[in-house]
Amino acid sequence: MKRAIVVSVPAVILVVGLFVPAAQATTLINRESDSWRYFKGVREPSGGPWAWTQTDYDDDEWLTGQTPIGYGYGNENTPLTNMVGNYTTVYLRHSFTVNNPAAVDWLELRMYYDDGFAVYINGHVVWHWKVDHPPLSYGAVANDHHEATEYENFALIPFLVAGENTIAIHAVNDRMTSSDFIIDAELIAIPEPTTLLLLALGVSMLRRKR
Numbered sequence: 001m002k003r004a005i006v007v008s009v010p011a012v013i014l015v016v017g018l019f020v021p022a023a024q025a026t027t028l029i030n031r032e033s034d035s036w037r038y039f040k041g042v043r044e045p046s047g048g049p050w051a052w053t054q055t056d057y058d059d060d061e062w063l064t065g066q067t068p069i070g071y072g073y074g075n076e077n078t079p080l081t082n083m084v085g086n087y088t089t090v091y092l093r094h095s096f097t098v099n100n101p102a103a104v105d106w107l108e109l110r111m112y113y114d115d116g117f118a119v120y121i122n123g124h125v126v127w128h129w130k131v132d133h134p135p136l137s138y139g140a141v142a143n144d145h146h147e148a149t150e151y152e153n154f155a156l157i158p159f160l161v162a163g164e165n166t167i168a169i170h171a172v173n174d175r176m177t178s179s180d181f182i183i184d185a186e187l188i189a190i191p192e193p194t195t196l197l198l199l200a201l202g203v204s205m206l207r208r209k210r
């Protein structure tokens with residue numbers, strides 16, 4: 001009997017998998033997107049340390065650019081030629097639409113960065129890496145060094161709402177005289193497992209217990 005049960009576990013999933021298309025991951029923001037609003041950290045954005053992370057923040061006066069944004073790497077689509085000696089951080093915002101936030105299990109953030117960053121979804125701090133805990137001042141520096149060699153994945157809690165959402169990133173260099181700085185981001189929505197897949201897993205676990 002035991003041998004038959006072991007065989008049934010992958011078999012049930014396989015059969016269901018043949019007839020039920022897996023829910024698709026959805027790209028919310030592509031890498032090298034040309035729709036980032038950005039603000040050079042020569043001072044704090046208007047409204048204080050949190051206002052710029054909110055969806056309803058008015059960023060009309062911010063610049064618009066294609067990522068990667070930075071200098072010293074050679075692959076910048078938006079070069080920051082005046083960053084050395086003038087500012088250590090760059091504020092970025094990007095909006096995206098989600099129709100059914102309940103169907104999103106988690107967000108996968110793929111980052112290309114030098115040297116650190118803090119991330120907000122709709123005003124919630126969802127991740128900070130190689131920087132102190134947010135909010136960070138406009139003159140902040142990274143607390144570690146990082147060379148951008150590939151896109152690195154981070155899992156985020158999806159503080160999403162139906163309709164327009166905003167990701168805000170505070171990108172931070174390690175020092176004012178650094179030889180380089182770069183930032184790009186890709187955002188993917190990972191769906192909840194489908195009901196039938198959960199059903200298949202439940203059936204297989206019941207059979208295993210018997």
Ligand SMILES: [Ca+2]
Nearest residue numbers: 114146147180
């Ligand atoms: Ca570097």
Ligand SMILES: [Ca+2]
Nearest residue numbers: 174178180181
């Ligand atoms: Ca650097």
